[in-house]
Amino acid sequence: MTYTNFKIETDSEGIALITWDMPDKSMNVIDGTVMDEMDVLLEQIEGDEAIKGVVITSGKQAFGAGADLTMLQSMLGDYAAEKAKDEQKAAQMLFDGAYRLNKTLRRIEAGDKPWVAALNGMALGGCLEIALACHARVASDDEKTKFGLPEVKVGLLPGGGGTQRIARLVNPQDGIQMLLQGKTHPAKKAMQLGFITEVVPAADVVETSKQMIRDGLKAEAPWDQKGFKAPINVWSPAGVQMLSAGNAILRKETYANYPNALNIMKCVYEGLLLPFDTALKVESRYFANTLTTPEAKAMIRSLFINMQELNKGARRPDVPKSDLKKVGVIGAGFMGAGVAYVTAKAGLEVVLLDRDQDAADKGKAYSSDQMDKAIKRRRATEEKKESLLGLITATTDYAALEDCDLVIEAVFEDKGIKKVVTESAEAAIGKNAIFASNTSTIPITELSEASVRAKNFIGIHFFSPVDRMMLVEIIMGKKTGDKALAMAIDYVLAIKKTPIVVNDSRGFYVNRCVMRYMNEAWNMLAEGVPAPMVENAAKMVGMPVGPLTLNDEVAIDLSQKVIKQTIADLGSDAVDPRHVKLVNILVDDYGRIGKKAGKGFFDYPPKPAKKKLWPELKTLFPQLDASDVDINDLKDRYLYTIAMEAARTVQEKVVTDIREADVGAILGFGFAPYTGGPLSFIDEVGLANFQKRARELAKKYGDHFKPIKLINQMAKDGDTFYGRFKIEADKEAA
Numbered sequence: 001m002t003y004t005n006f007k008i009e010t011d012s013e014g015i016a017l018i019t020w021d022m023p024d025k026s027m028n029v030i031d032g033t034v035m036d037e038m039d040v041l042l043e044q045i046e047g048d049e050a051i052k053g054v055v056i057t058s059g060k061q062a063f064g065a066g067a068d069l070t071m072l073q074s075m076l077g078d079y080a081a082e083k084a085k086d087e088q089k090a091a092q093m094l095f096d097g098a099y100r101l102n103k104t105l106r107r108i109e110a111g112d113k114p115w116v117a118a119l120n121g122m123a124l125g126g127c128l129e130i131a132l133a134c135h136a137r138v139a140s141d142d143e144k145t146k147f148g149l150p151e152v153k154v155g156l157l158p159g160g161g162g163t164q165r166i167a168r169l170v171n172p173q174d175g176i177q178m179l180l181q182g183k184t185h186p187a188k189k190a191m192q193l194g195f196i197t198e199v200v201p202a203a204d205v206v207e208t209s210k211q212m213i214r215d216g217l218k219a220e221a222p223w224d225q226k227g228f229k230a231p232i233n234v235w236s237p238a239g240v241q242m243l244s245a246g247n248a249i250l251r252k253e254t255y256a257n258y259p260n261a262l263n264i265m266k267c268v269y270e271g272l273l274l275p276f277d278t279a280l281k282v283e284s285r286y287f288a289n290t291l292t293t294p295e296a297k298a299m300i301r302s303l304f305i306n307m308q309e310l311n312k313g314a315r316r317p318d319v320p321k322s323d324l325k326k327v328g329v330i331g332a333g334f335m336g337a338g339v340a341y342v343t344a345k346a347g348l349e350v351v352l353l354d355r356d357q358d359a360a361d362k363g364k365a366y367s368s369d370q371m372d373k374a375i376k377r378r379r380a381t382e383e384k385k386e387s388l389l390g391l392i393t394a395t396t397d398y399a400a401l402e403d404c405d406l407v408i409e410a411v412f413e414d415k416g417i418k419k420v421v422t423e424s425a426e427a428a429i430g431k432n433a434i435f436a437s438n439t440s441t442i443p444i445t446e447l448s449e450a451s452v453r454a455k456n457f458i459g460i461h462f463f464s465p466v467d468r469m470m471l472v473e474i475i476m477g478k479k480t481g482d483k484a485l486a487m488a489i490d491y492v493l494a495i496k497k498t499p500i501v502v503n504d505s506r507g508f509y510v511n512r513c514v515m516r517y518m519n520e521a522w523n524m525l526a527e528g529v530p531a532p533m534v535e536n537a538a539k540m541v542g543m544p545v546g547p548l549t550l551n552d553e554v555a556i557d558l559s560q561k562v563i564k565q566t567i568a569d570l571g572s573d574a575v576d577p578r579h580v581k582l583v584n585i586l587v588d589d590y591g592r593i594g595k596k597a598g599k600g601f602f603d604y605p606p607k608p609a610k611k612k613l614w615p616e617l618k619t620l621f622p623q624l625d626a627s628d629v630d631i632n633d634l635k636d637r638y639l640y641t642i643a644m645e646a647a648r649t650v651q652e653k654v655v656t657d658i659r660e661a662d663v664g665a666i667l668g669f670g671f672a673p674y675t676g677g678p679l680s681f682i683d684e685v686g687l688a689n690f691q692k693r694a695r696e697l698a699k700k701y702g703d704h705f706k707p708i709k710l711i712n713q714m715a716k717d718g719d720t721f722y723g724r725f726k727i728e729a730d731k732e733a734a
């Protein structure tokens with residue numbers, strides 16, 4: 001028998017070795033063809049008496065990444081089409097689809113031949129679920145190799161028996177965390193937790209697995225053995241306490257915004273009360289139910305499909321790949337030091353330049369500190385640190401930039417200084433080198449006036465902290481050319497971050513949305529809404545970082561600078577006087593400039609004490625009674641003001657690819673991920689509903705909620721963002 005995705009060889013001892021190696025894919029994933037072939041494989045194995053046991057491994061570096069989510073998307077499409085005709089049939093079809101993997105995997109587990117998963121590399125999601133259905137799992141000891149069930153992060157739940165097998169293998173606290181946080185573990189930790197059987201060097205996983213079979217591994221899962229007891233009894237005092245506390249924590253952390261998370265809890269609770277086969281059916285029902293939620297649809301699209309497309313360089317113009325080896329970073333301060341670190345971490349040479357050697361050295365020392373921390377956490381070694389530091393040259397000499405392919409400036413936010421730096425760098429670098437600015441506020445077109453090669457001038461805007469923030473915003477000046485864009489994208493992908501490409505505008509894309517978020521919080525404070533409600537309403541609607549916390553982190557004196565600059569550039573009408581008053585009181589009267597000073601909207605006492613809202617906030621504006629504040633209005637105000645701004649950037653053609661607006665808002669400042677991003681949010685609400693609610697909010701809270709032209713037009717046309725704009729993006733991609 002020959003297969004496309006698998007190879008099967010049986011040795012003289014009757015051990016069949018299945019090697020999973022999908023053609024034309026860098027990574028194994030579970031798709032329709034894999035599921036079809038797995039069933040045929042099972043038939044072959046069950047019918048072949050010569051086969052005594054089975055080892056399944058991968059022909060690739062990793063074992064597998066999970067299910068192909070585009071397959072789930074098309075399953076949903078079929079469901080929607082059928083639902084229009086016959087709702088009951090559609091529901092059955094969806095359940096059958098959801099149950100399919102469970103059925104196949106249970107056949108492995110309940111069969112009479114022992115199976116061992118030889119996990120030579122990472123196994124995530126559905127691929128780990130295949131392994132969990134085997135009778136033992138042998139995993140590579142490489143610390144970087146991860147095992148886990150991250151489905152929760154894309155709005156789903158592990159639907160291949162993962163919720164049931166983890167709940168029966170791992171202690172309840174760690175198990176539930178693994179399912180609810182999607183946390184992955186290296187093999188040794190996974191073995192301690194109980195879901196990996198043995199840990200050996202990657203080269204030995206197959207042989208060790210075979211030996212287990214030779215040693216008489218039983219073809220019976222623990223839960224199929226008499227007297228099996230799960231790590232927790234749901235009805236015991238400990239079980240009741242654990243699960244009720246678990247629900248409370250879940251509620252506190254998600255505010256019920258994630259139906260998949262709640263469904264995971266239900267799978268665990270209900271599943272543990274049932275015989276295993278029934279429990280698997282229950283899991284499949286919850287999986288099917290989860291799949292039909294708007295949250296799953298939105299999260300799969302934005303956080304998986306769109307993000308994957310952007311990470312493959314969807315916006316890259318068709319010019320030859322740049323041979324990027326050496327990057328110059330000018331300004332070794334807060335941002336420059338971070339940029340140098342992530343660049344060297346990607347194996348690129350870095351020239352880190354500052355005004356004086358001390359500043360340059362200090363910038364390089366940041367990389368050294370980061371590596372020390374990584375060594376402490378056993379994520380790096382002394383040798384790795386030495387080789388990374390060896391890539392960074394700290395200097396004051398522009399001549400050192402000579403053979404850089406790309407130079408990124410991160411000097412003070414000052415047009416004059418940036419001009420001098422641009423001129424000095426361009427005098428030193430080659431004609432084809434690209435020059436980028438990390439400015440957060442100055443238009444790229446304006447800065448490019450200092451350049452003699454404006455087509456090679458581009459914005460590469462990082463977010464802080466550079467090493468943790470996964471988004472980089474690339475900004476096209478009016479004259480920026482394709483080669484500069486391609487180089488910027490190649491660079492961002494090389495440092496393993498997600499690029500979005502936007503056109504020049506004040507605040508570009510992400511900061512325009514962030515400003516709306518913080519401004520709305522300021523509006524609420526000025527109206528007298530109690531500060532805890534201002535912060536908590538944002539959390540309730542799914543923003544991971546409240547606006548006042550975010551403002552403290554960004555720094556309130558920076559907000560003051562931005563306000564002053566806006567007034568200088570656009571006049572005093574461009575700024576709400578209440579905002580000016582609030583920010584001036586905080587900064588000028590009380591020195592409350594944010595977290596860096598230990599005081600802003602919050603007080604930051606020494607750890608372990610937690611931050612607390614500054615009690616005097618309530619004295620700044622006459623306070624409303626909490627019972628007079630409509631919390632639903634507060635929640636909507638955050639989502640609507642940001643979503644309206646995102647739509648405005650589309651209207652103004654600052655954002656030209658709606659995938660980037662959604663992904664950028666989630667990665668850039670955590671816009672309620674369950675919505676799939678601001679434009680997905682509008683689509684889900686429906687344009688006409690969005691328009692109506694925005695008008696209501698405008699009447700009560702100000703003109704900034706008034707629907708913009710594009711929204712009105714789309715509501716009239718009965719359009720959606722993904723309907724109207726994605727098609728164009730698809731056409732371009734094709």
Ligand code: NAD
Nearest residue numbers: 331332333334335336354355410411412413438439440464
């Ligand atoms: P910073 O003050 O920490 O660092 C600036 C560095 O530039 C300093 O080390 C300074 O010595 C150096 N410098 C100043 N003039 C120079 C010159 N003529 N030649 C060489 N080096 C010079 O500032 P930062 O927060 O790192 O910000 C740098 C840039 O990044 C700014 O344009 C800022 O708008 C942008 N940015 C900042 C953030 C943030 O969160 N701080 C986020 C995104 C973008």
